[in-house]
Amino acid sequence: MTHHAWMRGFHIEEIPIVFEERRSGHSKMNKAIVGEALWMVWRLLLRSRFRRSPGCGVHARSVRAEVPVS
Structure with missing residues (x-):
């Protein structure tokens, strides 16, 4: 899905995950x-x-979600 969004011109930003x-x-x-x-x-x-x-000229705003770890 990320690749398809990038191909359509969206800005992709990675948010690291800590395992x-x-x-x-x-x-x-x-x-x-x-x-x-x-x-x-x-x-x-x-x-x-x-x-x-x-x-493509499509621009999307980044959204950061905080998910509590239980």
Whole structure:
């Protein structure tokens, strides 16, 4: 979704997320998830070839949401 918004001329701003280390258990990440993420990067690159829509001129205001962690 972020890529599609950028392609249409929206300003994208990242807000960092802080993850804490697990205290017990193990990660659910596996090779399939990593492979899917890598494939998506290449797929978006090939689809867009880094070109944005010409003359899109759309501007959006950034909104920051604070979500309490329980």
